[in-house]
Every structure is written in C-alpha cells, then in structure tokens.
Amino acid sequence: MxxxxxxxxxxxxxxxxxxxxxxxxxxxxxxxxxxxxxxxxxxxxxxxxxxxxxxxxxxxxxxxxxxxxxxxxxxxxxxxxxxxxxxxxxxxxxxxxxxxxxxxxxxxxxxxAFQRRTNPDNVAVKKLLEAGALGRIYAADLSCRFWRDQAYYDSGDYRGGWAIDGGGPFIQQASHNIDNYIWFFGMPDQVTSQLGTFAHDIETEDHGAALLRHDSGMIGTIVASTCARPGYPARLEVICEKGTFTMQDDRIHTWNIDGVPNPASAVTPRPDDGARSAAVADTSRHEAVIRDFEQAIASNTRPLADAADGRRATELILRIYGKL
Incomplete structure (x- = not known):
C-alpha cells in the first residue's frame, strides 16, 4: 500500500x-x-x-x-x-x-498504533489471561515513572496543555501502558485519582496516581509521572490465584506462577528508552503494526488495536482526569 x-x-x-x-x-x-x-x-x-x-x-x-x-x-x-x-x-x-x-x-x-501489543511476552500473558490459566486476578499495579525535562515541554507550545496534548503523562507517555492494562484486565468499574504538577511549568499534571476497582473485585493502581528523574522502566506487578509475576518494559521479569511454565520469549525487541526520551530505536513493532493494518484491510477483519480499543484507552484516562 x-x-x-x-x-x-x-x-x-x-x-x-x-x-x-x-x-x-x-x-x-x-x-x-x-x-x-x-x-x-x-x-x-x-x-x-x-x-x-x-x-x-x-x-x-x-x-x-x-x-x-x-x-x-x-x-x-x-x-x-x-x-x-x-x-x-x-x-x-x-x-x-x-x-x-x-x-x-x-x-x-x-x-x-498500540505497538506494545506486538511484544511476544505481552502476547503470551494475554493468551494465559484469556484462557484463565492464572486463576482469579487479585491485583495489578502499573508504574510508569518517567522523566522529561522542561526543555521537552518547551519544545512545542502545545506540550503539557489540555487543549492539544489533552493532559500530561497519563494521556501522553503512559497511554501505551494503559492500553495494555485494559487489554489484559478490561475496564474498571470505579476510578479515583489524585493529580499534581510538581517539577515543570506546565498546565497539566506531571505526576498522578489512580486507584481502580473492577467488577471481578480486582484492585488496580496506575502511577504516571514525568517527574521521576532519571526515568525508570515501566513496570507491571500482578497478584493472582496461582501466584505472582512482574513485567518490565513489556518483558516478563519475574514469574512465580504455580503449574504454569514461564512463557517469556527468548527473543524480544530491544526496549525503547521511553522512560527518558520519546525517541524510538527499534522499529520492528511499528513494522508489525503496519503489516497487521494491511492484513486487516485485505481481509476486512479487525486490526490488532481498532477504534474501540483506542476509545477505551482515552475513556479511562479521561475518567482518571475527572473529565467523565
């Protein structure tokens, strides 16, 4: 095409x-x-x-x-x-x-383009969750503690504003991770949050935390920040009926699940340093998204992340912002 x-x-x-x-x-x-x-x-x-x-x-x-x-x-x-x-x-x-x-x-x-969905470990965890192989999910804690300096926000007059950016790190830096959270666990029923602006001269938040409750009873938390110098890998910690596991930058980091072998891939894309920079070094995931997009068009089927997926991610972020 x-x-x-x-x-x-x-x-x-x-x-x-x-x-x-x-x-x-x-x-x-x-x-x-x-x-x-x-x-x-x-x-x-x-x-x-x-x-x-x-x-x-x-x-x-x-x-x-x-x-x-x-x-x-x-x-x-x-x-x-x-x-x-x-x-x-x-x-x-x-x-x-x-x-x-x-x-x-x-x-x-x-x-x-939610390209993190193409990471092999994310795909493996998604399949296990869909199959119920991990038992009941008790809790999931997502941490997106990133760093951006003031020069980043000063590089565009829209950055860090509500009108065009739509918010701070929740809708900008952490939106990929929030999409993965929804992809894994679904939309929560209840959302409460606290937001603040601490380290930057911007209109929106630069740090915040959300507490989520799902209809299954699962409790989730999401922290999103651009204050956490020098920037740390995105981390997901999951507690479930069969044990616990953690993921770091979309790769399985620890796996303590009874009766389920660790599905971590031996070959994973090189992680971007999204914690500290917006630059993308490895384009393999974007290539996968484009191939999937063309396949969806050719076969008139649903792409990996369609409009409904994108709408849900923004909806949850707007609920965290108290705008819904």
Missing part, C-alpha cells in the same frame, strides 16, 4: 525508518502544518492538506499532536482512505466519536 504521513515531528521519522524494512509498502507524501518534511525523508511531496497530495495513496498515518487526530481522520475518510493513527485515538469522546463515525460511513479501517 501507499501512504501519506500527517505530521512531520519526531515520531514521523520512526515510520520513515520502518518503511525501509517493509517491501511493497511505500511512503509517498506528507502533510505538515510547518511545511517541512520528516528529516529522514526530504524527498517526500509535502502539502498543507491531504486533498492537495498529487501522488496516489491508499492510507494515512497520523502522527500529529493528540488533539488534531480527528481532523485528519475525518479528512482521510472523506477521500476514502484508510487510517492508522498514533496514540491516543484523540483526547475527547466527541472527537473520537466523530472520527469513528466518519470512517465507518466511508467503509475504511481505523486503527491505533
């Missing part, structure tokens, strides 16, 4: 690199508010809107700031183009509902 990328900031270069490893897939153009191409693809046709792109294309990849995703998705749907968007799907329920409705009406796919 042929793609146009919308947004030419840092993450667009991850996709430029990924396409180099995807024979038959081609990036043919970009849409940029600034008029610049991705730094690693200066040859691309660059326009101010999708409608102005001259090269034929089949789909768009949206890498623009969070609160602008719905605008490009709706424009793409009107042109009959499939949509793969970076996380989050968008930052309000209204915006998400509009983009979902537009894509459904146009009969095009809408998928979210």
């Amino acid at each position: 042929r793609y146009v990328i919308v947004g030419t900031g840092n993450i667009s270069n991850t996709y430029v690199a990924a396409f180099k490893n995807l024979p038959g897939c081609e990036l043919v153009g970009c849409v940029s508010r600034s008029g610049r191409t991705p730094k690693d693809a200066p040859h691309l046709e660059c326009r101010a809107s999708l409608a102005e792109i001259q090269a034929p294309f089949d789909a768009v990849i949206i890498t623009s700031p969070n609160g602008l995703h719905h605008i490009s998705a709706i424009e793409a749907a009107a042109l009959g183009k499939h949509v793969l968007t970076e996380k989050p799907l968008d930052i309000t329920m209204e915006a998400m509902d509009k983009m979902v409705a537009a894509c459904e009406a146009a009969g095009v796919q809408l998928a979210v």
Whole structure:
C-alpha cells in the first residue's frame, strides 16, 4: 500500500525508518502544518492538506499532536482512505466519536498504533489471561515513572496543555501502558485519582496516581509521572490465584506462577528508552503494526488495536482526569 504521513515531528521519522524494512509498502507524501518534511525523508511531496497530495495513496498515518487526530481522520475518510493513527485515538469522546463515525460511513479501517501489543511476552500473558490459566486476578499495579525535562515541554507550545496534548503523562507517555492494562484486565468499574504538577511549568499534571476497582473485585493502581528523574522502566506487578509475576518494559521479569511454565520469549525487541526520551530505536513493532493494518484491510477483519480499543484507552484516562 501507499501512504501519506500527517505530521512531520519526531515520531514521523520512526515510520520513515520502518518503511525501509517493509517491501511493497511505500511512503509517498506528507502533510505538515510547518511545511517541512520528516528529516529522514526530504524527498517526500509535502502539502498543507491531504486533498492537495498529487501522488496516489491508499492510507494515512497520523502522527500529529493528540488533539488534531480527528481532523485528519475525518479528512482521510472523506477521500476514502484508510487510517492508522498514533496514540491516543484523540483526547475527547466527541472527537473520537466523530472520527469513528466518519470512517465507518466511508467503509475504511481505523486503527491505533498500540505497538506494545506486538511484544511476544505481552502476547503470551494475554493468551494465559484469556484462557484463565492464572486463576482469579487479585491485583495489578502499573508504574510508569518517567522523566522529561522542561526543555521537552518547551519544545512545542502545545506540550503539557489540555487543549492539544489533552493532559500530561497519563494521556501522553503512559497511554501505551494503559492500553495494555485494559487489554489484559478490561475496564474498571470505579476510578479515583489524585493529580499534581510538581517539577515543570506546565498546565497539566506531571505526576498522578489512580486507584481502580473492577467488577471481578480486582484492585488496580496506575502511577504516571514525568517527574521521576532519571526515568525508570515501566513496570507491571500482578497478584493472582496461582501466584505472582512482574513485567518490565513489556518483558516478563519475574514469574512465580504455580503449574504454569514461564512463557517469556527468548527473543524480544530491544526496549525503547521511553522512560527518558520519546525517541524510538527499534522499529520492528511499528513494522508489525503496519503489516497487521494491511492484513486487516485485505481481509476486512479487525486490526490488532481498532477504534474501540483506542476509545477505551482515552475513556479511562479521561475518567482518571475527572473529565467523565
């Protein structure tokens, strides 16, 4: 398939690199508010809107700031183009509902790049949970204690604001991990939270904690922060009927489950240093997301993370923010 990328900031270069490893897939153009191409693809046709792109294309990849995703998705749907968007799907329920409705009406796919779902250990744990192999889940504690300096927030006038970013570390840095939490355990019934702004001159939170209660009785916690210098690996600790296990950066770290062999993969993608930087060194997971996206289009089936998945992740974050 042929793609146009919308947004030419840092993450667009991850996709430029990924396409180099995807024979038959081609990036043919970009849409940029600034008029610049991705730094690693200066040859691309660059326009101010999708409608102005001259090269034929089949789909768009949206890498623009969070609160602008719905605008490009709706424009793409009107042109009959499939949509793969970076996380989050968008930052309000209204915006998400509009983009979902537009894509459904146009009969095009809408998928979210929750690439951590492709990590082998995450896939193995998901299968065990679906099979009930771990027994009843008592508790799950997710820790996303990351670090960003003030220069990160100063690098874009929208960063750390409600209007475009949609919030702080919960909707930005931790949204992939929160998607995994929901993928594993489902949506909670009750949510309470505390948020604060401590180490940065920003509008939104830079640290917070949420307490979650599920209809199964499971108790969950989520901590998201960009205050935790120098930044620590994302960690998930699970207590269940058959024992306990922990995961660190999407890899099984400890496994103490009665009667269930440790399913940790011998080969796992190199972890990104997301705790300290937004840069992505290993594009294999993005490549997997693109391959899955194309397969979903070819077979008219559900992609790995569809619009409903993206909507749930933002919904939970909005509940943590007290906006729902």
